Amino acid sequence: MRATRVLEALPANTPFIGPERLMREGGLRELVRLGANESAFGPSPRAVAAMSGELERLSWYGDPDSYELRETLAARNGCTIDQILVACGIDDLMGLVVRAFVEIGGVAIAARGTYPTFAYHVAGYGGRLETAPYTDAGEPDLEALSALAHQLHASVAYLANPDNPSGTFISGERIAAFYESLPVGTLLLLDEAYADFAEQELLLEPRFEDRLIRARTFSKAYGLAGARIGYTLTTAHNVERFERIRLQYGVNRNAQIGALAALEDEAHLAWVVRETAAARDAYAELARGVGMTVLPSRANFICIDIGDARRATRVMNALLERGVWIRKPGAPPLDRCIRVTAGTPPMREAFARALRDVLREIA
Numbered sequence: 001m002r003a004t005r006v007l008e009a010l011p012a013n014t015p016f017i018g019p020e021r022l023m024r025e026g027g028l029r030e031l032v033r034l035g036a037n038e039s040a041f042g043p044s045p046r047a048v049a050a051m052s053g054e055l056e057r058l059s060w061y062g063d064p065d066s067y068e069l070r071e072t073l074a075a076r077n078g079c080t081i082d083q084i085l086v087a088c089g090i091d092d093l094m095g096l097v098v099r100a101f102v103e104i105g106g107v108a109i110a111a112r113g114t115y116p117t118f119a120y121h122v123a124g125y126g127g128r129l130e131t132a133p134y135t136d137a138g139e140p141d142l143e144a145l146s147a148l149a150h151q152l153h154a155s156v157a158y159l160a161n162p163d164n165p166s167g168t169f170i171s172g173e174r175i176a177a178f179y180e181s182l183p184v185g186t187l188l189l190l191d192e193a194y195a196d197f198a199e200q201e202l203l204l205e206p207r208f209e210d211r212l213i214r215a216r217t218f219s220k221a222y223g224l225a226g227a228r229i230g231y232t233l234t235t236a237h238n239v240e241r242f243e244r245i246r247l248q249y250g251v252n253r254n255a256q257i258g259a260l261a262a263l264e265d266e267a268h269l270a271w272v273v274r275e276t277a278a279a280r281d282a283y284a285e286l287a288r289g290v291g292m293t294v295l296p297s298r299a300n301f302i303c304i305d306i307g308d309a310r311r312a313t314r315v316m317n318a319l320l321e322r323g324v325w326i327r328k329p330g331a332p333p334l335d336r337c338i339r340v341t342a343g344t345p346p347m348r349e350a351f352a353r354a355l356r357d358v359l360r361e362i363a
């Protein structure tokens with residue numbers, strides 16, 4: 001019995017190896033989790049209370065329309081409720097975008113080595129991903145991406161801003177120019193997973209057009225990664241398209257409740273954003289102290305330049321042996337870096353100790 005041609009042609013591929021597996025395989029009992037850009041500062045206590053209070057009603061399905069949450073999001077974003085689709089995180093939304101807009105054999109483009117789920121869906125739906133390397137400064141190369149889109153008639157261009165894994169940020173003006181430079185047949189999927197950490201006035205201005213889909217999440221600044229919930233800002237037309245293929249009951253009922261309560265706790269969000277900036281500063285200072293540099297970051301993680309890819313891999317593995325889990329970019333030119341998530345002061349201290357140890361060891 002054969003599976004589909006598309007599936008049979010896929011390589012065995014695990015885009016993410018979870019820390020749980022690393023612990024099992026490494027015989028580690030504890031891990032300082034600085035590898036997945038989860039919030040070290042936790043969800044809003046109001047979200048936790050709201051979710052806890054509703055646990056007894058887990059026998060009910062959630063509202064398939066996520067109506068209340070979309071109502072609140074629409075008010076926050078100055079749009080109508082029908083311009084918002086709620087899904088099980090951006091990872092889910094990316095699958096919908098690819099399924100809706102990339103034909104089998106069709107081309108999508110992205111920066112080489114960017115957040116991997118988009119590539120995973122493109123392969124899974126039988127599309128072809130073409131990439132352009134990051135600039136040496138660690139930014140997605142907008143000019144190269146635009147040229148690629150024209151050359152290959154790409155149906156979707158994926159761009160994360162702030163970017164992962166670099167952490168670099170491109171101003172709304174430059175994003176707008178990039179968007180306008182794309183062919184009329186190319187849709188821009190703008191992944192704003194980390195937008196909450198950037199200055200809001202520097203983001204791309206509100207813009208609702210069929211060729212633009214912005215994706216947001218509660219996984220990062222709101223600290224609800226395990227709840228799996230995110231949303232789009234796009235046109236009602238696109239939302240209606242997704243309505244035809246989305247998993248109607250995919251979004252966890254408790255996640256809707258938690259997300260709504262989290263949105264109302266603006267003080268918690270502001271605190272997380274401040275703590276995150278403090279963590280980035282602490283890492284930058286640590287890096288300076290050991291003679292290294294960092295990439296500029298507007299996200300809840302930072303890239304430390306270790307010098308070359310082999311050394312960066314060695315540092316990452318040696319940190320794991322010491323119970324500190326981080327990740328590193330996989331493709332040049334960023335593969336000379338390690339990527340470390342913003343941690344609480346004790347987590348930062350554990351990382352600093354382990355890093356100094358490792359650098360001494362491999363000197």
Ligand SMILES: *Cc1c(COP(=O)(O)O)cnc(C)c1O
Pocket residue numbers: 037088089090091092115160163164191193216217218219225228229230
């Ligand atoms: C973490 C991350 C995501 C995942 O978001 P979910 O809403 O948890 O699926 C998406 N995009 C980028 C760039 C990320 O770093």
